[in-house]
Amino acid sequence: MKIILTREVDGLGAPGDIVDVADGYGRNYLVPRGAAINWSKGAEKQITQIKRAQDSREIRGLDHANEIKAQLEGLAVTLKARAGDGGRLFGSVSQADVANAVKAAGGPTVDKKRVHLPGHIKTTGAHTVTIELHPGVVATVPVTVTPNK
Template sequence: MKIILTNEVSGLGAAGDVVEVRDGYARNYLVPRGFAIRWTKGGEQDVAQIRRGRKIREIATIEQANEIKGKLEGLPVALKVRAGEGGRLFGSVTPADITTAVKTAGGPDLDKRRVELGTPIKTLGSHRVSARLHPEVVATFEVEVEAA
């Protein structure tokens, strides 16, 4: 099945790409979650609009991505959240929370879709977080989760 990606999907492509995937993968996973739409002839205008939006948000060069990576990796990021006894959080830390904490710490403005959490952050302490800045550049930095 031919689809148009509306968000970046790891291992498949970026927003605005037209890709061919198995019918079940598109029907059961990509389309219901809003990661893709079905390809149609009229959808070509949507592709152009999605690509324009991606170009605005995109980090253009590897040099620019490496510069942002250097800023992120040396930045002390602290995040205050509500926690119960034993250091367990009420809920979990989301990529949006992390981007806000990075911005508050004086770091660059990140897109929450670029932040990758290996496992959900549900405890206090120091956690490693990755941000895919460019297809070839991944920044890994520490986020200190503290009780509010």
């Protein structure tokens, strides 16, 4: 079965890749979970859109990754979240929340899949988040969670 990957799948490939997989794996696992779509001639437009989106987020090498690391580590990222008395959050801070807060603080666009949280962030205060920019280049970003008034 020929499919087009819509997100990165370990052992298969990156978004936009056309791969051959077993019929059952593609039909029962990848397609229902949104990791792939069935290949067709009309899907060429979707492939180009996926590749274009991937290229815009991609870091262009080790030097570029080090530049972005310096930018990220110099940021003061503040994230507002709903909290009760005592600083306990209603819910928790997600990877997407951190990626959006980095962008709002004037930093570069960061893919939420590359944000690594130190467990679940469920309290207000200062936390340390790591962002994997490139193999071997990891930025450590201080994130301050404040209660939303």
